[in-house]
Amino acid sequence: DGGITQSPKYLFRKEGQNVTLSCEQNLNHDAMYWYRQDPGQGLRLIYYSQIVNDFQKGDIAEGYSVSREKKESFPLTVTSAQKNPTAFYLCASSIGSGGYNEQFFGPGTRLTVL
């Protein structure tokens, strides 16, 4: 059963802590993406990766870091430098990054800072 999984579904972080959100896909997609969604707003791109061992900053990369050591995995770390991390985080993947490629989304992780 192919798809994108994100874990955990809910995550609570204390001030000053780093936390890592997991994203795994078994669709054999080359490209993977991380988005942030705030209430009443559209999704904003944090980081994306077109191929293993390579990634690029999106529009709001400050305070976040990623790695892409395996094709199927693209974890996102929310660092203590991120000033307002409470949000809904969505991971997506596509076959490639060109214009004909549809993005498919995971179920999301809701991060709350206590």
Next chain:
Amino acid sequence: KQEVTQIPAALSVPEGENLVLNCSFTDSAIYNLQWFRQDPGKGLTSLLLIQSSQREQTSGRLNASLDKSSGRSTLYIAASQPGDSATYLCATLAGDKLVFGAGTILRVKS
């Protein structure tokens, strides 16, 4: 910089009504436009993808159109049902990035 706007922000209709959701974008140099559905607290489900060379796409009761020259897309939902209640997002692909609108919250009343 691409900006995507969706109007209205929220819409409430009685069951059975046909409805149109609007999406506008500022830069017509797009590869494609996607319409997504999002249920509360869930991820996005892709509904329709229109390539830049296409004018429309249809799937069941959904029809999406694209007019690049005017920077507009519409999502038409026929014979709406309570199960259609969700947030509908449009997004344009330019370069490597999808740019999203803020969404339209749809409520279909039974």
